[in-house]
Amino acid sequence: MKRYGEFNALNGASFQTGEDARVVALLGPSGGGKSTLLRVLGGLLVPEEGSVLVNGVALPKDPEGALEALRQNGFVFQGYNLFPHLTALQNVTLPLMVVHGQSEQAAQQRGQELLTRLGLFDHLHKRPAELSGGQQQRAAIARALAPKPRLLLLDEPTSALDPVMTGEVLDVIRELAQEGQQIVLATHEISFARQVADWVVFLANGTVQESSTSVKFFYDPMSSLAKEYLTALTKYR
Amino acid sequence: MPNSLTRRLIWTFVLIAGASLLLYATFASVHYPWNWSNAWSYRFQFLWGWGTTLAISLGASIVSILVGFGLMVGRRSPTTPLRLFCHGTVELLRGSPLLVQLLLGYYILANRLNINDPILVGMILLGFFEGAYLAEIFRGAVESIGASQREAAKAVGFNKVQMYRHVIIPQAIRRALPGTTGQLVSLIKDSSLLSVIGIEELVQKVRIMNSSSYTALEGYLPLAAAYLIVTLPLSWYASRLERRFAFET
Structure with a gap:
């Protein structure tokens, strides 16, 4: 259970994934608790009651x-949240040096390698304000990936992007999933989730309504809320 | 296209010339009897006072920045007594006259502590007074760094100290710079009150000079110039710093 004052953001959010689930999608209507659950799973928020077992x-x-556990994970947010006073490269290297104790040289190498791989070679020394939304989000993914996180947690990473930039970012996430990175993804990109997720957790009103394999969820959802949600999302697609 | 620096220099010169002409014409129209030769004989006294003002201002600036930072951290502390203490200190220092603080601080407090160096005591008292204002400027800057930056800092694994050191303070400095410059300019001018505890700084030297040489404005005009010689470069340097720290958010 996670409370904000009187408000219970999560209550009865219990689920267990299958043994082989690598990419877990958190789906559900806005305000249903996806972001909160994602932060609790990654250790960014500590729940008042209940526990997370890894x-x-x-x-x-x-x-x-909690900080030690948190440092094993990487986070990507809806609003990118890069540090505006640092360049793309510095955004990646600073945590490597300060938090993970890497030498400046090692951090630079890792940062350049990752940013180049994510198509930002020409933008290493630009500040976030000089980058497009898609580029910022890819830089944010590079920052999260740099310390080789056990779990990569993405909170609606494409909700602030136009369709082209959304495509750029989803390509990156799909590649990571194919390489075996463990991912938790909160999203409204339902067809993307269907393609890459092994496991789906459906949340509404702070409660886990459904937790099942991706195939089962998309072809035979159990709860009526999930059915309504899927119908609403596919209405214009 | 004309060079923008040249253009700015030309305009600066034109404006200064215009202002000087206006000043001269005003004095000419009231037939002020100038007596510069008497004033000139006090030039070394004047320079000595100027040096004292500079030294005190520099020392008090350093004290005020340290005090301001400390009070800001204290006001944001989770420990209630510490937070209240720092809040109260800020309100007392800001809310009461500097004159009273100097008199009580020097003749009562420093006397009791057996510190007899008026320059040292003056620096510290002035530093505390201006530090209270700086604390609020710093606090505003730090609190303007949004929750999403704090969350991002936590998410990459920074602890509290690392978050302040690498994320919040570098961004807050830029937002605090304009206010801080203004406060330091005020500090330089407020140092003139230190004459009440017997420090012969610039203003006091000019008063002495005026009364002994039977002049009035011959002292005060150079006095204004002497302050401007310090405060203008400070403002200029601060605006350069602002540009160096500039980044869009």
Whole structure:
């Protein structure tokens, strides 16, 4: 359970993924708790009640333990949230040096390699304000990937982007999924989720309504809320 | 296309010339009896006072920035007594006259602590007074860095100190710069009050000069110029710094 004051953002959000689930999609209407659940899974928020088990071990709740657990994960947000006073490359290298203790040389190398791979070779030394939304989001993905995270958590990474830029960013995520990166993705891109996700968790009103394999969810959803949601999303597509 | 620097220089010169002419014409129209030779004989006194003002302002600036930073951190502390203490200190220092603070601070507090160096005490008292204003300027800048930046800093694994060191303070400095410059200019001018604790800084030297040489404005005009010689380069340097820290958000 995660509360904000009186408001229960998550209540009864229990689920367990299958053993082989690598890409988990969090779906559901806005305000249903996707973002909160994603932050709780990644250790960015500590729940008031209940626990998150990773391979059978609970995430620690004391501040220091939680920070250590958090540092094994990478986050990407809807609004990119790059640091505006740093260049794209510095955004990637600073956490590597400060948090993960890498040498400047190693961090530079890792940063250049990743940003080049994500198509930002020409933009290494630009500040976020000089980059397009799609470029910013790819730089944010590079920042999250740089320390080789156990889990990459993406919170509606394309909701602020136009269709072309959305395509750029989804291509990157699909490639990562194919390479075996473990991913948790909160999204409204339903056809993308259908393509890449192995497991779907459907949330509404702060409660997990459904948790099943992707195939089962898309072809035979159990709850009426999920059925309504899928119908609404596919109406104009 | 004319060079923009040349254009700015030409306009600066024209405006200064215009202002000087206006000033001269005004004085000419009231038939002010100038007596520069008496004033000139006090030039070394004047320079000595100017040096004192500079030294005190520099020391007090450093004190005020440290005090301002400390009070800002204290006001944001989760510990209630510390937070209240710093809030109260800021309100007392900002809300009461500098004159009273100087008199009480020097003749009572410093006296009790057996510190007899008026320059040192003056620097510290002035630094605390201006530091209270700086604390609020710094606090506004730090609190203007949004929640999404804090969350991003936490998400990449920064602890609290690292978050402030690498994310919040570098962005806050830019937002605090214009206000801080203004406050430091005020500090330089407020240093003239230190004559009440017996420091012969620039204004006091000019008063002495005026009363002993039977002149009036012959001291005060150079006085204004002497302050401008310090405050104008400070403002210019600050605007250069602002451009260096400039980045769009």
